[in-house]
Amino acid sequence: MSKETTIVSQQLSTKEGAFTAEFEWPVTLAIDKGLDGAVTNKSKVGYVDGDKGRLIYQGYPVETLAENANYEEVAYLLIFGKLPNEAEYAEFDSKLKAQRKMPIEVVKIMDIIYDHKHSHPMSLLRTAVSVLGVLQKNVMDTSRENELRMGMHLIASMPTVIAALHRLRLGLKPVEPDITLSHVENFLYMLHGKKPAALDVKLLEISMILHADHGMNASTLTAMATSASLSDLYSSIVGAIGSLKGPLHGGANEVVLQEFLKIKSIAHVTEYVAGKVAKKEKIMGFGHRIYKTYDPRAAVMKKYASKLKEEVEMFKIAEVLDKEVVAKYGSKGIYPNVDFYSGIIYKHLGFETNFFTTIFAAARISGWLARILEYRAENRIFRPRDVYIGEFNKEFVERKKRV
Numbered sequence: 433m434s435k436e437t438t439i440v441s442q443q444l445s446t447k448e449g450a451f452t453a454e455f456e457w458p459v460t461l462a463i464d465k466g467l468d469g470a471v472t473n474k475s476k477v478g479y480v481d482g483d484k485g486r487l488i489y490q491g492y493p494v495e496t497l498a499e500n501a502n503y504e505e506v507a508y509l510l511i512f513g514k515l516p517n518e519a520e521y522a523e524f525d526s527k528l529k530a531q532r533k534m535p536i537e538v539v540k541i542m543d544i545i546y547d548h549k550h551s552h553p554m555s556l557l558r559t560a561v562s563v564l565g566v567l568q569k570n571v572m573d574t575s576r577e578n579e580l581r582m583g584m585h586l587i588a589s590m591p592t593v594i595a596a597l598h599r600l601r602l603g604l605k606p607v608e609p610d611i612t613l614s615h616v617e618n619f620l621y622m623l624h625g626k627k628p629a630a631l632d633v634k635l636l637e638i639s640m641i642l643h644a645d646h647g648m649n650a651s652t653l654t655a656m657a658t659s660a661s662l663s664d665l666y667s668s669i670v671g672a673i674g675s676l677k678g679p680l681h682g683g684a685n686e687v688v689l690q691e692f693l694k695i696k697s698i699a700h701v702t703e704y705v706a707g708k709v710a711k712k713e714k715i716m717g718f719g720h721r722i723y724k725t726y727d728p729r730a731a732v733m734k735k736y737a738s739k740l741k742e743e744v745e746m747f748k749i750a751e752v753l754d755k756e757v758v759a760k761y762g763s764k765g766i767y768p769n770v771d772f773y774s775g776i777i778y779k780h781l782g783f784e785t786n787f788f789t790t791i792f793a794a795a796r797i798s799g800w801l802a803r804i805l806e807y808r809a810e811n812r813i814f815r816p817r818d819v820y821i822g823e824f825n826k827e828f829v830e831r832k833k834r835v
């Protein structure tokens with residue numbers, strides 16, 4: 433069938449105003465800022481049901497996994513599509529344990545470049561992952577086997593990097609990983625240099641499970657877009673960490689806690705909300721592109737945060753803020769998201785505020801990996817279009833004659 437194409441100039445308008453552009457005609461145009469509604473691929477990894485407030489990993493409700501599984505099982509599930517049996521778990525677990533250690537070069541580089549006043553832990557983590565990629569062999573081999581090997585290396589070693597950064601910041605020596613401990617136990621052990629309490633392990637476990645995957649979010653898209661050009665996995669994860677760092681995405685957890693500290697007590701919550709509404713400012717930890725109801729992850733986080741006696745004052749502020757913002761904006765579909773209650777838990781676990789998003793990254797690495805591996809099988813480079821709203825056929829003027 434022949435398609436008639438004629439170049440035409442069209443007067444068009446968007447929210448930003450009218451413009452003229454040339455198109456091959458006929459053409460259908462839809463500009464959805466922020467790729468709202470755009471569909472990139474099919475996936476079995478996970479499902480976010482924004483209307484019902486459900487999050488599913490490979491068929492399982494995330495709440496069930498958070499209550500019953502550990503992080504290693506969930507990482508396996510996301511990557512391989514099934515929960516591991518005993519033998520599969522033992523093999524996966526021992527491969528992860530074997531790769532926990534961080535090369536000495538990374539520690540040295542982190543120690544040299546760490547500016548305690550200005551370096552953000554997410555920037556350091558991004559740099560450390562980049563260095564890990566430089567030190568790896570065969571990074572450009574995009575076979576499933578090799579990408580899985582490198583991805584497991586990142587799942588295993590990101591907590592080691594984060595814990596070392598935490599200790600370097602405090603002027604302490606990094607603690608070597610302990611292979612007798614589970615993934616999450618070892619993370620906390622490397623952080624504080626002592627075996628963690630069972631409650632703390634549970635808190636970090638549920639948090640890391642809840643953050644492990646979340647559809648085609650900004651950092652996952654960044655990871656996949658980088659990977660789809662057949663770039664190496666480390667480059668994809670470096671990009672994803674950069675995207676996750678932003679306060680509209682994972683970086684919100686850090687800002688939320690800073691806001692709680694500014695609010696100081698429940699007596700100031702109403703005034704705080706009124707100030708934000710008057711200035712038309714967003715309230716961090718609320719709202720989501722997909723969820724138009726309570727984020728199921730926030731509900732689980734809230735349940736666990738409510739149990740922490742030491743954080744009771746902060747929890748009370750959060751709870752009242754939650755109620756007031758939902759009363760004001762709930763009809764617009766604005767509810768607490770995963771970042772709203774998580775900071776209370778991370779504070780309790782002894783993480784400094786600017787480290788919060790690094791925990792998100794250490795958890796999301798399995799989702800990034802699972803989706804990169806899944807897309808590889810039907811890889812196609814990402815290449816959306818934009819609408820040119822500039823001019824055509826401008827006359828070139830020599831530099832000396834330009835005004």
Ligand code: CMC
Pocket residue numbers: 466646649679680681682684713714715716717718719720721722761764766769770771
């Ligand atoms: N407080 C007040 N109003 C809000 C908020 C908020 N937190 N979030 C969205 N809105 C309003 C926004 O002002 C707009 O109103 P109107 O239509 O009257 O102009 C409407 O809701 C749509 O907002 P949007 O910014 O166009 O929505 P989006 O889908 O592009 O952005 C979001 C989603 C998460 C970036 C946004 O809700 C936001 O900035 N929230 C605060 C930051 C935050 O908590 N981020 C963490 C997200 S969850 C963790 C993760 O996976 O990253």
